[in-house]
Amino acid sequence: MIARIDAERLDAADPLNPFRERFALPEGLVYLDGNSLGALPKGAVARVAAAVTREWGEGLVRSWTDAGWVDLPRRVGDRIARLVGARPGEVVCTDSTSVNVFKVLSAALALRPGRLTIVSEEGNFPTDLYVAEGLAELLARGHRLHLVAKGELLSALDTDTAVLLLTHVDYRTGERHDLPAVTRAAHEAGALVVWDLAHTAGAMPVELDAAGADFAVGCGYKYLCGGPGAPAFLYVAARHQEVFRQPLSGWFGHAAPFAFEPGYRPAPGISRALSGTPPILSMTALDAALDVILEADLSLVREKSEKLTSFFVEAVEQECGAAVRLVSPRDPVRRGSQVSFAYPDGYAVIQALVARGVVGDFRVPDVLRFGFAPLYVRFVDTWDAARALAEVLSSHAHERPEFRRRLAVT
């Protein structure tokens, strides 16, 4: 049997515990939805305010150079590179994850001209699939999106597979792919891999270069805590950069954007992945968030993440019994920084929890999803969430009519 005192002891021994103070979390709220929207780093408040009043208000157009706005996508990209095992010049911060999937997927298809299949997973995050569908339809050259179950991915790879498009950590179950092994298998089949690191970056180490990865994208507003709709990032392995072309060839990706030449000449390196003018205010918040994220040792972050999720699984199973069913892998090594349980009336349960100050998320059809951002989630939070869940279920609080409708955003 575990109890709240065990959580308190784990918090007291947690080397990352001081990081929580760097985030502005509402008093009394148990926030287990940092995999949807990361908490606000306190330092971002002053940084965004300065970007508004000093850089924009006083510096005006001069801030493109004087405040370094023009290099912000590369600077932020280089900082994110440190979190995903990439070298400087392999990552850039730009656009949304969806738009970046379009860029790297079209680039990857162009590198495999004879092959027409994009293999992905049935449960992959929908926007990646939608964008692949949009691209295939636009190309109208017979590309098809082949969706298979997780266990059949590797056997689905064949000589027609151009690209394997996968999300490293499943947004619903939290199951984590073996990125190096899958990359290797895809390469052996002659395919390229596009990794979506939305639920990876900032939550655990990942070594893109060491794994021989090709392309990756990721989200700025989950574990990177860059704020709502923060710009996303995009990785292109150094070896592909000379030949990498992407069709959203806006002026920020031009070799000489301010020469106003009539023809497009892609910038050398990762800069050619840029398109239009970047949203500086949103990107500044992400840059400020990285000040905190980069201070933490990622191996400690991962270690705490495994402990947090394991403690939560144990607490929920002890307090709720068989009412809920674990859908995340039981082995912590095989999951990301989240834990999901199935419950038939899951939607209403999440609403009832939110009403009690425990914020998790619901995912169709029946998934209670709880994310554990190791920099600001405490072990007592996991205990309190497990207890709240047990209370909701035992009191049938979720059966009240007010818990029937809500929107959710991952």
Place this chain on the structure above:
Amino acid sequence: MIARIDAERLDAADPLNPFRERFALPEGLVYLDGNSLGALPKGAVARVAAAVTREWGEGLVRSWTDAGWVDLPRRVGDRIARLVGARPGEVVCTDSTSVNVFKVLSAALALRPGRLTIVSEEGNFPTDLYVAEGLAELLARGHRLHLVAKGELLSALDTDTAVLLLTHVDYRTGERHDLPAVTRAAHEAGALVVWDLAHTAGAMPVELDAAGADFAVGCGYKYLCGGPGAPAFLYVAARHQEVFRQPLSGWFGHAAPFAFEPGYRPAPGISRALSGTPPILSMTALDAALDVILEADLSLVREKSEKLTSFFVEAVEQECGAAVRLVSPRDPVRRGSQVSFAYPDGYAVIQALVARGVVGDFRVPDVLRFGFAPLYVRFVDTWDAARALAEVLSSHAHERPEFRRRLAVT
């Protein structure tokens, strides 16, 4: 002969004069670059701060519904619609101008399947041309970008023209197309038109619906004052919305984004133009800016704009004589809210002006560009800028070595 006193009298009689107080402009600065980056509306400071601390920090993921983030792209779009002569549901705020050009251009080409030519103007803003080039290359179906001089545009339209891609107001010369007449001519040739309203929206009225326009895009950070890299906007005429498809089919453009369906079903109406998660902080600044912009009567804005630019032309020609050559149309009706002069060493002249607190912009090869945002530029600013220019030229201040290099962003 005109003098500063005339400018003072014009300011005193200017019904828009009180709007200047709504913007945070540095003391003593003459800012004539609002067509590159619009000034900071004072109201945006508190609005962005509230979005950071209250909506993000306290509301966290709940703000997608509670703070209305999820509808912000449509809400801001509907507000911009009022500035461009569109109905609610025809405009959405999203992504960058470059990315939006890609969306509407691919949608337009799909509506003209038998035609392979995109006609545009030699001097069109490069990013529009780069994106058209990127799209044509990606499609690999023989589309070609045909660039012609402004005077030959209409005669270049033929039965192979799918789309006419034009910027309403030329970013260098300020020359303004007759949007209704050009749209009509393109339609007579069986082509569709994509209008880039980057230098239009917020500076003058434009009536997209009345002109029978098809598609348009525009910039959030020039005359709309939405801040550096503010999200752009995109217009699709109601009659095209049922058939309009765009390939950047991310989850925010899905009919049921939170149902997480594996297949893409475009949302009804303009929402299908959305792609990924929108950058809320940057979009909030734009929303706050629109509070000010929408208070002004656009016909008064245009009237003042014509007077400001005419006064500036007169002042410069009087004070500088033949040293500079007007490249903008002399007839105010034919130009946007900017005035450009040619000068062989224009780059250094702009630097010398900036050093004196007069911010204009340089555009290759020899263009001194001055933008007049009617809501915060005064007639005395135009006079002072003309005098500063005359002083720089007569004292040869621009020949100093420190004025040799700088980046510029339009």
